[in-house]
Amino acid sequence: MLTHRRTLTASALAVAALITTACSPGSDTPGSGGAGKPAARGTALAAVDTLTVKGRAPKTGYEREKFGRAWADVDGNGCGTRDDILKRDLTGVRFTDGRCKVASGTLTDDPYTGTTVGYVRGRSKVDIDHVVALSDAWQKGAQKWDPGTRRRFANDPLNLLAVDSSTNRRKSDGDAATWLPPNKGYRCAYVARQIAVKKKYQVWVTAGERDAMKRVLATCPQQRLP
Secondary structure, three states, rough: OHHHHHHHHHHHHHHHHHHHHHHOOOOOOOOOOOOOOOOOOOEHHHOOOOOOOOOOOOOOOHHHHHHHHOOOOOOOOOOOOOHHHHHOOEEEEEEEOOOEEEEEEOOOOOOOOOEEEEEOOOOEEEEEOOOOOOHHHHHOOOOOHHHHHHHHHHOOHEEEEEEHHHHHHHHOOOOOOOOOOOOOHHHHHHHHHHHHHHHHHHEEEEEEHHHHHHHHOOOOOOEEOO
């Protein structure tokens, strides 16, 4: 009889443990990676929760010049940053002076629209976009940076993409809560790049921005940071 009771007690405890596990909060929460697992290490979804969340500061005092001279040669290779990014992102590049000033090329599969855009110096339909806009960064921490940090931020290849100019101008200084690329196939990579830049420079995000990032990344939980 004693053995029978012990068997019943053990069975009851096992059933209780299963019920508790099944009902535990967070066992399958959105963004957790499924089946109670946290987002995988190294993914954009995991990184977004490392960003500081705060309200947007006033834009007071923002000027493009606060981030240094536009397209400075920060890497010392003799070429301005704009031309460095054009060389990186365009195909069929031709130069005006041998190796620096890009005269023409083609933006194949523009990340923001998925279309092909031609580049001709002086009448370009290609912009170099700050993925995290300078104004957005200014309102989320950059006001307190020293001039050298702002200059590095404005010229960091991680934060720069050659893109269709008209689409870029519609983006303006929007963050992920207010603007995403029309090319839906690029949204995961776009948000991951924004997260990587903000993490690198400790730029904060608003609550709405964080939530928008998570909504995008919920469709691609294994998206890695660039």
